Amino acid sequence: MSETENKQLLRRYYEEVLMQGRLDVLETIARADYVEHNPFPGHGQGLEGLRQRVNTLRTGLKQQFTLEHLIAEGDKVAVLWTTRGTQVGEFLGLPPSGKSYTIQGIDIHQLRDGRMAEHWDVVDMYGFLIQLGVVPAPSGAPA
C-alpha cells in the first residue's frame, strides 16, 4: 500500500471506529496479531485487545477527533489529533464527571500488509486530568 493509502486507512480508524463506533470495521483495517505498546491497565493484545480499547474509550468518553497532521513514511504513520470530548462514563477508574475537555495526542501506527499492526502513543494525560478536575494545575505553568 502507498503512503496515501495508509493515511486513508488510518482516517477510517478515527472516523468510522473511534467516532462512529463501527467496531466491525476493525476486522478489515487491523491485523489479528495487533500489538498495543501502550495498553490500558488490564487490557489484552491482538484484535480483541483493540476492540477492548475502543470500547473503553467510547464508553467513558464522547469524543470528536480532528486530525491535524498525518505524516507517513513507508509503513509508519504519525497522527497528531485534537479531541474535544466529555467524560460520559467511568474511564480508567475515574467515576463519570460530565466534564468537557480539549486535549492533543500523537499516535504512531505501524502498518503491515495494508492493515494496522502496532501502535504507540503520547497523549496529554496531564491536561486531561487537570480539565477533569482530578489534579490541580501547577502554579506558574500554563494549564
Place this chain on the structure above:
Amino acid sequence: MTLERNRTSILRFFRDVIGAGNLDLLDELAVADYEDHVALPGQGSGREGLKLRVAKIRAAFQPRHELHDVIVDADRVAVHWTLSGVHSAEFLGLTATRKQVEFDGVDIYTMRDGRMAAHWNVVDMWAFYRQVGGPTHK
C-alpha cells in the same frame, strides 16, 4: 533528496543542538521566522526563541534523547523520543528537584528548504510531574 535532507537536519538538531549544546548550528537548521505552537513561557519568537528553548531544556534536564522513530514526509517530520535526565533547573514553575526523570514525547516539525519551520508536540508531562513529586490528586 528532500526527504533525506529533512531527516539529516532533524537528526543533527537532536544530536548536536539538544544533545551537545551547539546552539549556533540552529542558524543553519531552522528558519529565522521559526514558529513554535507549543512555546515555553517567555520563549520569545522565531529562531532566537528556539535557542532559548533549547538552552532551557538542556539546563532543566541535562537530557539524553533516545529516538524511537523519525518519520519523514514530503515537508514534515515526526520524532518519537524518550528523554532521560535529571531535573536540574526550574521548568514550568517547578524548581529543581534533582530527581531522575524519564518521559516520552513526539515532536512534529514542518520543514522549509530542509530547515525546521514550525513545531508542535505532545509530551507526557503527567509522567514528569509524578516522577518529581509534583501535583498530587486533589
